[in-house]
Amino acid sequence: MAKAITQINVQKKTEEERQRQLQQDLLNQLTENHQSLDTIFDIVDELNKAGVLDMVKGFLRMRDQIGSISIEKVNQPSMHHLIKNGFHAIEFIGKLEPEKLEKMMDGLVHGLDRMAKETEKQEEVSMWKMFKLMRDPHVLTALSYLTAFLNGMGEELGTNRQQEGR
Template sequence: MAKPISLIRKKLLTEEERQEATISKLKQQLAESNEALEKSLSILRELHDSGLLEAAESMLKAKAKIAEITLGQISRPEITNLINNGMAAAGALTSLEPEMTTKLMNGLTAGIQEAQSPDENRISMFSLMKSLRDPDVNRAVRFGLRFLKGLGRELGSDGKQD
């Protein structure tokens, strides 16, 4: 009968054998990823030729200084107000119907184009009153009056009287 195995010896690789195994593994990975490596090298070459690689390297080296400047700029009251106003405007826009927003923007564009057309005629009170008969003008005036009413109601909702 054979003797039972009581001791297992683990083969330890020498430093040279480990390096050979690593190099062999890298060679295999290079052969498998040849196309991707060629594209990566091409991109790196283009970045280097255009100077962007050097700029990116400089930015990475100066990342602490860039972060300090960025944080200093962001914490300015004007930027904080800009961010807060942008968030408030985005919140307001989300409560509007997209169709109405599109219609309003198209109307603004058409109104600006109409306003740019040359017209040297003076506007008298009579011509102003007569223009209210135009359905387009009347529609815009009604919209404007309802807009002003809603704006005034909201402005007065803070409890302060003018």
């Protein structure tokens, strides 16, 4: 019959053996990942050449002063308005359909280009020329879009005014 095991001998590594094992593991990781490390060193070198590391180092040294100045600036009422307006602008842009916005922006750019050309001429526009321009199909199209825009804006403003009056 087999003899019962009454004692287990656990071999503990000495501190020196643990250190050697850690060094070996570290060397293995370095050799396995040498390409990634080369890339990281290249990136750090480029950041250093560009002066980014000096800026980050200075930022970290002055972090307390920068933090207090930042908090002071953010607590100003104008900053609160800026943050709220930023959220409203993002919400507004999110409501627009991309195709409609693109068409409107293209028209705006083209209109600004045409306006720049007209201002270069530096000639006075007579009332007769204005009436003649009103018959231009492009001008009529733009005016119809403008009046539709003003109509929709007026509807919304009127709705808001009625809701406030209740």
